[in-house]
Amino acid sequence: MGTNDIISLYDKYVIPNYTRNPVVLVKGKGVHIWDSNGKCYLDLFSGWAVSGLGHCHSAVSKAIQAQAKTLVHAPNIFYTEPQGRLAQLISENSFGGQCFFCNSGAEANEAAIKLVRIHYSSQGKYKIITMLDSFHGRTLATVTATAQPKYHKGFSPLVEGFTYVPFNDLAAVEKAIDEKTGGIMIEPIQGEGGVNVASQEYLKGLRKLCDKNGILLILDEVQTGMGRTGKFFAYQHYGIEPDILTLAKALGNGTAVGAMEAKKEIAKSLVPGSHASTFGGNPLACSAAIAVFETIQKEALLERAAKLGDYAMERLKALAVEFDIIHEVRGIGLMIGIELKTNASDIVKRCMESGLLLNCTHDNVIRFYPPLIATREHIDHGIATLRKVLT
Numbered sequence: 001m002g003t004n005d006i007i008s009l010y011d012k013y014v015i016p017n018y019t020r021n022p023v024v025l026v027k028g029k030g031v032h033i034w035d036s037n038g039k040c041y042l043d044l045f046s047g048w049a050v051s052g053l054g055h056c057h058s059a060v061s062k063a064i065q066a067q068a069k070t071l072v073h074a075p076n077i078f079y080t081e082p083q084g085r086l087a088q089l090i091s092e093n094s095f096g097g098q099c100f101f102c103n104s105g106a107e108a109n110e111a112a113i114k115l116v117r118i119h120y121s122s123q124g125k126y127k128i129i130t131m132l133d134s135f136h137g138r139t140l141a142t143v144t145a146t147a148q149p150k151y152h153k154g155f156s157p158l159v160e161g162f163t164y165v166p167f168n169d170l171a172a173v174e175k176a177i178d179e180k181t182g183g184i185m186i187e188p189i190q191g192e193g194g195v196n197v198a199s200q201e202y203l204k205g206l207r208k209l210c211d212k213n214g215i216l217l218i219l220d221e222v223q224t225g226m227g228r229t230g231k232f233f234a235y236q237h238y239g240i241e242p243d244i245l246t247l248a249k250a251l252g253n254g255t256a257v258g259a260m261e262a263k264k265e266i267a268k269s270l271v272p273g274s275h276a277s278t279f280g281g282n283p284l285a286c287s288a289a290i291a292v293f294e295t296i297q298k299e300a301l302l303e304r305a306a307k308l309g310d311y312a313m314e315r316l317k318a319l320a321v322e323f324d325i326i327h328e329v330r331g332i333g334l335m336i337g338i339e340l341k342t343n344a345s346d347i348v349k350r351c352m353e354s355g356l357l358l359n360c361t362h363d364n365v366i367r368f369y370p371p372l373i374a375t376r377e378h379i380d381h382g383i384a385t386l387r388k389v390l391t
């Protein structure tokens, strides 16, 4: 099919709830992705940090192929090895909790919200505090948790029980806690909100507040997790542990898989019948995610992300000195935001036309999320293109 034929299929048959570029993508390999006209793009956005290992990593593709020939789906009233092994990998590389599997970030957060409620149901502690400019998903509960009015428009009445406070403001959280509060939900680095990094004192302070008040700390690492920041999980930069952790995006490197991990004594509140997902933890998705973990370990990609992130940060900070239009460059590892003094969408579009994929969020922040397998040459090439566009 030709490019225009495919686009007209969407015009006729696909609900227009996205603003799409007039580009049809057909294949990807490593750091590159191709469109239907044969144009090659350097992908330094990784599809919202989903393609952490780049496109079609051979280990992941092989795992999917092998599992596809063996067993694709099994109902959750039985056991499968991939789900058990993936839970072990998540647990052993984090804080030793237990996992519930689903298919997206929103579902992982939805599960976390439900776990807080059921865990404290006898005490009536159902309220969850979330941060301004957060992003937790698009289901009704998670979009309510998302403290950005633009995502709420047209969907009221929203779900009860969420309180919003400014990000990186510990005193505001302390003030917001009352006898009905059951948890605090936060991204260690806000992704959609503009790559805003939680300070050390703040995240450590939240942990203390949770302990002091007997409430749960939920870290949404749907975007920050799986090595993006140079550690498996961003919280590992802070010397604290959450009670509940949520994952999705890069977990399956493009295969739909989400997970919620909770400390054992909290997890046990999710008794049989209380929560479920038909596709959650299916062998195909779990096999892909196992391959992601194994590849990160085998190829030492955490160290690589940390080093490459330092390099990219240094180069981008130099660019900020050169271009007055850049307000600030910030982030950890390969999760980098370039805040401009103007709207960034036009620049991102011009980069795309020049063969470089980046993303604009929060109007004026360019997201620079290379895959963990990228090289310095890829970073240099991407920054050179951005530089040309800025000039």
Ligand SMILES: *Cc1c(COP(=O)(O)O)cnc(C)c1O
Pocket: 048, 103, 104, 105, 106, 107, 109, 135, 136, 137, 138, 187, 191, 192, 220, 221, 222, 223, 224, 248, 249
């Ligand atoms: C993308 C994202 C979500 C939602 O994930 P979906 O898979 O789109 O439901 C939740 N939280 C954060 C931090 C995200 O970046």
